[in-house]
């Protein structure tokens with residue numbers, strides 16, 4: 001499937017790493033382009049901190065500000081309603097929206113469906129996400145029911161605000177609805193059906209996709225079946241390579257996660273185990289812990305088939321040395337390699353001649 005956004009026509013499936021504050025830690029925009037990364041995800045709540053949105057809006061929006069031409073999704077802050085408010089009580093949730101009291105600087109931010117859409121409109125992203133009441137799958141059915149009711153009511157208000165702001169615009173951003181409901185299939189069905197009635201440009205799996213450290217594939221697959229097949233299906237927060245492969249089989253074609261960039265900063269690098277990966281086998285890739293002493297004298301690159309800046313120019317031994325002396329530049333080199341691993345994986349997945357069953 002192709003996804004048309006403004007003047008861009010994007011072949012799916014795609015993986016977008018998280019550039020929460022409008023940057024991938026350690027990389028500049030040229031570095032990102034050179035990894036052939038499919039696009040980026042920024043976060044409305046984080047950009048509201050210290051009024052960063054007003055600043056970037058005055059500088060022509062996120063694309064101009066970053067000098068980045070690829071597609072950008074702005075996340076709504078719904079996930080932070082779970083991670084900061086539901087899990088850690090840094091604020092409160094009610095039917096009108098989310099009140100955040102940020103643990104970092106004590107700043108108070110209120111996100112209503114309307115203010116959230118307005119913030120994303122100011123960011124100038126290509127895909128706007130509805131504000132949702134995100135839950136953990138371990139929460140009770142009563143909580144999931146409240147979350148679904150709120151998510152539907154907020155989606156209606158988000159759509160109204162979006163239509164008001166984009167009225168008459170030639171190249172409108174897209175707007176996606178987010179399906180909540182935890183592990184409860186009836187609630188997932190209710191949420192998806194009501195969102196489809198409201199009508200969105202794409203639909204996302206919402207809620208934490210992992211329970212007890214296990215990917216909840218059954219509910220992720222069930223939720224995909226509730227979404228229209230002629231619209232993009234976005235599996236939010238799904239990012240482990242094997243979870244992306246199985247979610248592609250379930251019908252999802254958009255993904256985002258912090259994993260490749262966070263792992264790079266923690267010395268965990270990814271590489272394929274064969275020249276052409278076998279996606280029907282979970283051993284198609286492996287982790288390399290680059291600080292391991294066995295690599296001290298290695299003259300090999302991280303992966304011989306990788307064409308990234310890091311693999312083309314530097315050996316394991318040198319990267320190991322940089323990590324041991326905590327040299328800042330190694331975080332950039334490691335992140336570049338992991339992002340290229342993901343962009344190569346997605347490129348293989350887009351080539352249906354290689355993988356007709358996916």
Ligand SMILES: [Zn+2]
Pocket residue numbers: 302303306307308309310311312336337338340
């Ligand atoms: Zn590489």
